[in-house]
Amino acid sequence: MSTVTRTVPALGDLGLGWRREIAGVIADLRPGFCEVIAESVPIRRTRAVPDPLLTDLRDRGVPLVPHGVALSLGGVDELEPDRVHRLTACAEAFGAPLVSEHIAFVRAGGIEAGHLLPVPRTREALDVLVRNITRMQDALPVPLAVENIAAFLRWPEDEYSEGQFLAELLERTGALLVLDVANVYANARNRGLDPLGELARLPVDRIAYSHVAGGSEGGGRYHDTHTDPVNRGVLELVTALRERAEVPFMLERDGRYPPAAELFDELDAIAGAAGCAPITDDARKVWS
Template identity: 65%
Template sequence: MDDLRPGGGIGWRPPIGGFVASLPGLRFTEVIAESVRPARPDPGLLALRDRGAAVVPHGVRLSLGGAEPVSAERVAHLAACAEALGAPLVSEHVAFVRAGGIEAGHLLPVPRTRAALDVLTANVRRTRDGLPVPLAVEPIAALFDWPDAEYDEAAFLTELVERTGVLLLLDVANVHANARNRGTDPLDLIDRLPLERVAYCHVAGGEQAGGRYHDTHTAPVPPEVLDLVAELCARHRPPGLLLERDGRYPPAAELRDELDAVADASGHPRVT
């Protein structure tokens, strides 16, 4: 992405807004799109934008993988967020969050079938047509897989990219979580994805509970995820890597250490 300056970032959340603003080398941040009021964005986000840090709206409720067409109103909100924040792109998820008008309250995996891919493709195209900037889509950490899959994850995502030209938001923590829970090799997925279409990456920590690894964004980034970052960047370094933290915020010094660890694993300059 030409407008996303190469380097590191961290997700903007109100409890750590001051910390994010204090990072001298911050290249970009990300804000949950549904929390943004396009007519009056948070002054902290505008200050970051004005100093040259890209602000990316990250949607969580569009339901690209849902059977129904995406909501024109929600697409318009994403577009308004992008305009208000001067965003170089918008991101969302390869997931569905509602069916039959009922909200699930969670990001749910899309069945990897031809029929589901057709629906997802149509919704991605509708969304792209309504946005003033490119769209990147994030494969989720799935706690289960639907039966009767006709694609594995790499083939499903590659065909989606080929059909639509959409960018990928590759969450390295999700790659780790899915491989750990499925008993597969995370590098097999990385090696088969169109890495040149990766707009940026997420990095985060999670926790083991109930026999599954959960991508909670409330724990430090584990060594296994940092190792995956290094492996990914040895193959094709994405323009940006963003640390996600959504709760149990540690002291600022610990967050700086996490950001430094991600930067060192990727080869990007430290933002601290």
């Protein structure tokens, strides 16, 4: 199978989500990049003020990617200026190669959902996303990448498949894609579909990087928890995606952080599935 050559900002093969709780461990790794939740970065006098450990990573040449969770690109309301400014300020403070957010809405009519909610795959919703993504792109000094989400809810009026929806969205906006293979796995499992088959239908030519995360079964559903180890099914998607395109991968962990040795094992498992070099060798010597 031929490999797609990426024409997006260069990142290392394997990164992880930066969290303050594991910042000391990350400092001893050799990550290809780190993604940072933009809403966790203080803004003072209109400037983003990164944690000193983040500044150290930046100064070591580790690319830092601001990742928004509250912009609500899929919402019909206009983007809130303060949230737009936060992402642009983080991009400037990090010297970021790109910024990422979600294909989702989190508020409507001023009411906060407290969760990433899926947009209907309709022409009207697509127009809203295009408007908001274009607005964000105009404000940013770097490219914007948008992420597919995991969701239990499906809208009955969908007019597109997920692959068709993503392809048209990327074509109309020129945006990049953060392809979360853990979300592909979760959605397929909960809908009784084949995860590998679902992945095969998604566009790969504009992927900036890919999220990898763990989940667990509960209440007859598969939950994308980010607090459990990455399972074999998700790792199979990592391998399948890497066979189609030269994609960087990134581990997401949010809470219930394991001991350093277990975190290293998880990163090594992703590296093995992706066929790339491990980033843990130096850190294992420090944390052994």
